[in-house]
Amino acid sequence: MAEYKGILVCGELADGKLASITTELLGCGRKLADSLQESLSCLLTSDAIGEASKEAIAFGADKVYTVEHPALKEYQADFHIQAVEKLVKDISPRIILMGQTFMGRDLAPRLAFRLDTSLATDCLDLSIDPETKLLIQTRPAYGGNARAVFTSELMPQMATVRSKAMSPLDRDNSRKGEVIPFKIDIDTSKVRAKIIETVKEEAVGVKLEDASVIVSGGRGLGGPEPFQTTLKELADLLHGAVGASRPPADNGWVPAALHIGLTGKIVAPDIYIAIAISGSSQHIAGCSGSKHIIAINKDPEANIFREAEFGVVGKYEEVVPAFTNKLRELLAG
């Protein structure tokens, strides 16, 4: 049996740079590697990797494996899995970490089943059991109403990690590491699911992931109009972005890209203003990392008040315009 050693982070690039989830995975992976006294590797797959491999070292990696191939420009399961599977078989990592992202959600289960091992998805916490050296994986279950702790003796141990659940290390450009170009022939004839076209539906204005203030609306708004008026006015005043819970996205009141929740975007702004959002567990999963949650809802029993720091009970039509006007006055003064 092969000896399984070290930790492998399957990294991602965003706009040619190391994605923030990857810096978070490296931060978490570094701690795990140190407690095992083993090394931390990072795999980067793309058509052009550039400076991202140096960034991965600055954020904690000891080794960076790079696979550059035109077929890897956009995530495509049939191609990416070839690169990851080959590397994993070559280096036999003890632990494989991926982000709970579009790629990680799609790739990690395929790889886990292919390797006949186990996987815990959407982990919020990872640590090493000092006695067994096994990876202790903590993840939410039952819509956030419970937490589950898993271990597995099968190797490699695999986990995907929720974005913003882990902290990156401070960038240290003096850190030393090795960049290893990893040669693999990607068999492009193996494609069974072929991408015909990719359509971006990006909302204009401040991106949700980058916003320090998010004004978010729910089912209680009743239609698309308040998102474009009442909520937008408040968001503009605070230089923030407008978001939504799942029902407005499913009903087409807002673009799907504005959906915040377990199956939408995970955000962690300084201030999250939830308007007419009941606060289902599935929504809370997307915003619970916010520093301050403020809730406006007409139902005093709404679950959102269990999550919020400040709240107003009342109809949004009456509360929000008065709130916005007073804020404008205070900010001007």
Next chain:
Amino acid sequence: MPVNMIVCCKQVPDPEAPPTVFRVTNNKMTVPPDIKPVIGQYEEFALEAALKIKDTVGGKITVLSLGNNFVRDVIKKTLAVGSDELILLEDEAFEDGDSWSTANALAMAIKKIGEYDIIFCGRQSSDWDAGQVGLGIAEILGIPAVTLARKVEITNGKAKVEQVIPDGYRSVEVTLPALITVTSELGALRYATLKGIMAAGKKQPVVWKPADIGLEPSQVGAAGRHSKLDKLFQPVKEAKCEIISGETPAEAGANLAVRLKEAKLL
């Protein structure tokens, strides 16, 4: 071309039930008996995807579910909305499985069913949210899989899938047979018609035990897990929301602005 479809559905505790009813005892989640189980929300979207295909090109829909103690009128809803057949992998031995043992048993059952063009699954279950079983079935059967479908059409013997990506969607063409997981953007499951409900009432689900799909009880459910559940617990939450009031809702709104300024949040 008529399409042979299998839709995997799961019976789960109602995820919309108030959080206070969920109680963990002996590492297991329990809900009071008056909270009726439901079909997982993402499996409902998956079933709707199959029904849309049946509407347009025709075909057969077999619903496959794994568990124990199925509530018949809950799971028979799948027949009432227009599925043709319902197969239940129902046995005590199937309880408390993980993604691995569940996907494995479903894949064995699908092999027994034999003929299929598309297997539909929800993107993730509505209780554990792991999102692994669909992709696991595809790996075990050695067929391609496309995740997060918001639209599925059949053209020239292939499936054309609109797959939701973080900032839009992409159009993916996949050879059949294939497995497709469905996301909420596809749209809600249609209502059952009275005729459908009457017809479903007369149909009986087919029940398979582990032996019927060629597995020992030791290979399924809790005994067949790859991962060990060490602990299930409920995080303690201290609700500390400061409710800002006023003579009118508008005044409360203005007071909130003042309070946030005081708290130096703005």
